[in-house]
Amino acid sequence: MIDKNRFLTRLSSQIPVLLDGPMGTELNRRGFDTALPLWSAWALLRSPDAVREIHIDHLRAGAEVLTTNTFRTHRRSLHKAGYGSRARELTELAVRLAQEAIAREPRAGADTCFVAGSVSPLEDCYSPQLTPRPDELEGEHEEMARHLAEAGVDLLLVETMPTIREAEAATRVAVATGRPVLVGFTCDTRGQLVSGESVADAAAAIEALGATALLINCTPSHALHRALKRLAAATRLPIGAYGNVGHSEDEQGWTVTDSLDATGYAERARGWIETGARLVGCCCGTTPEHLRAVAALISQGTFSRRNDRDVHTRRGSVP
Helix, strand or coil: CCCCCHHHHHHCCCCCEECCHHHHHHHHHHHCCCCCCCCCHHHHHHHHHHHHHHHHHHHHHHEEEEEEEEECCCCCHHHHHCHHHHHHHHHHHHHHHHHHHHHHHCCCCCCCCEEEEECCCCCCCCHEEEECCHHCCCCCCCHHHHHHHHHHHCCEEEEECCHHHHHHHHHHHHHCCCCCCCEEEEECCCCCEEECCCHHHHHHHHHHCCCCCEEEEEEEEEHHHHHHHHHHHHHHCCEEEEEEEEEHHHHHCCCCCCCCCCHHHHHHHHHHHCCCCCEEEEEEEEEEHHHHHHHHHHHHHCCCCCCEEEEEECCCCCC
């Protein structure tokens, strides 16, 4: 039986929750195949030990939440590579690898760490025009959320959503599992969803569905603050952020174009926390060293946080 209150209690603390780092780009950095259409899911088929090892490295860097390697274990994604019938099997494997990492790492513990089931867009994160029809969204996300819940995740992370309608469909079925649900939007450098929709509209739609927290993720770290400030002004839910370093190159995978080091990334994370982020972590292009630097920042507590009242009274005032 999953105790959802355990995560909710941790989230209510004044100390920011540290999410983990990326799986796909970290596998690629270590020399593993991350070609499309399966991206990080190839490792579940070919190198599951590498997935577990990356989880352990994230724990050692200070992560409290491990995100399952299920970004591309939707039946739709697997079908493109001829593995559609193995959707449940590979999703369960991904959850088990995260759980094993927590069990094997002496610095972690079942009482202090959490497994978040990743629920990603059915198509491409940066191509909102590919978002499927509503009936497809609801049915396929329901299967994914059910597989993750039945495999025993502590919470669901609906992440990298490029459109409001897909975020709504995924959130609705995720909330139905009874787990806490974090929902992340991927945004452009101007501070809006990559679809062109506003962060305020996205926040209103998802907050109404019963999400636990709202985040901005896989957004260029140098510009993420724009969307995060708009999110802080638009919701009373806890907010969070994990940014990327570099950019996607379609079939070529991820290219790291930003030389931002771990210290520089932590300084950006400081700004997110001071904006009100209660969950922070690392996304594509970062490394466990970036995560360790953010963990040190949180441990030292060397940041000033805008209080909730200030955020809420400024609702709607962010340009």
